[in-house]
Amino acid sequence: MAGRARQADADVTLNLAEAMAAFGLGDRAGAVALGRRSWRVRDGAEDWVLKLSELAQIAGLRNEARCLDALADVECRFTETDRWAALLRPYIEGEALAAQLNAMESLSARLARLHSQGFAFCDLTPANVVCSGGICHLIDWEFCTLIGTKVEDMPLRPYSSGFTHPDLIWGRGLIRPEFDLFSLERIVETGLTA
Structure with a gap:
């Protein structure tokens, strides 16, 4: 099971550059890892959190985007492909x-x-x-x-x-x-x- 989890994390990381491009964030060189599947990224003068998910976890990330928008009043952007999904939300300095x-x-x-x-x-x-x-x-x-x-x-x-x-x-x-x-x-x- 641990081997599968590491593989899933590796698969998600491989999609980081593609997800950053989808949001117009440039390349992954400036991304700072926050967790296994999330990075702090910069868009102009603002910092954002970019979260990635592989196929099996897309429903959770889609739900997070919906809840952030409707319940937390947080601006977020969501995109998905047939292989992965990505959520972009403001980074909270705290x-x-x-x-x-x-x-x-x-x-x-x-x-x-x-x-x-x-x-x-x-x-x-x-x-x-x-x-x-x-x-x-x-x-x-x-x-x-x-x-x-x-x-x-x-x-x-x-x-x-x-x-x-x-x-x-x-x-x-x-x-x-x-x-x-x-x-x-x-x-x-x-x-x-x-």
């Missing part, structure tokens, strides 16, 4: 959740707004939160799902050890805000915020 004092109020407010719009984030972990100017921003929206959806109907389910609600892991029940609140409690319990 600190990790663990480095931000008193971030819980902002994070709780962000989740409450999302829940009032009828969605659950479903993959709340410290790695998926960036704090900037006292405001918490959620990143990696591919698992964001309409509240009331059957968990077993999700095309992909998150698994972040210690943070993911057991019903998400095991594919039980319906999507509900409690999944995010469970993760929020785990973040507080681990002491990752002040």
Whole structure:
């Protein structure tokens, strides 16, 4: 399985230059890796995050683009081919959740707004939160799902050890805000915020 994951990452990386060209970003020489499938890239004077996905993961990236546009009010661009998909969104200069004092109020407010719009984030972990100017921003929206959806109907389910609600892991029940609140409690319990 690890060999397959490394191969998938290699396949995605091979498409980086093609994806950058699709967005008019020039060549990949200026791209700075942020993760296995995401890069910080520059377009004029602005920094962006470019995320790539291979065929098996395109639905998640497509969902992330839809959620960013509709729920997070974040400008993003999405393109896909028969081999890969790419998402371009603004880069947020900030600190990790663990480095931000008193971030819980902002994070709780962000989740409450999302829940009032009828969605659950479903993959709340410290790695998926960036704090900037006292405001918490959620990143990696591919698992964001309409509240009331059957968990077993999700095309992909998150698994972040210690943070993911057991019903998400095991594919039980319906999507509900409690999944995010469970993760929020785990973040507080681990002491990752002040």
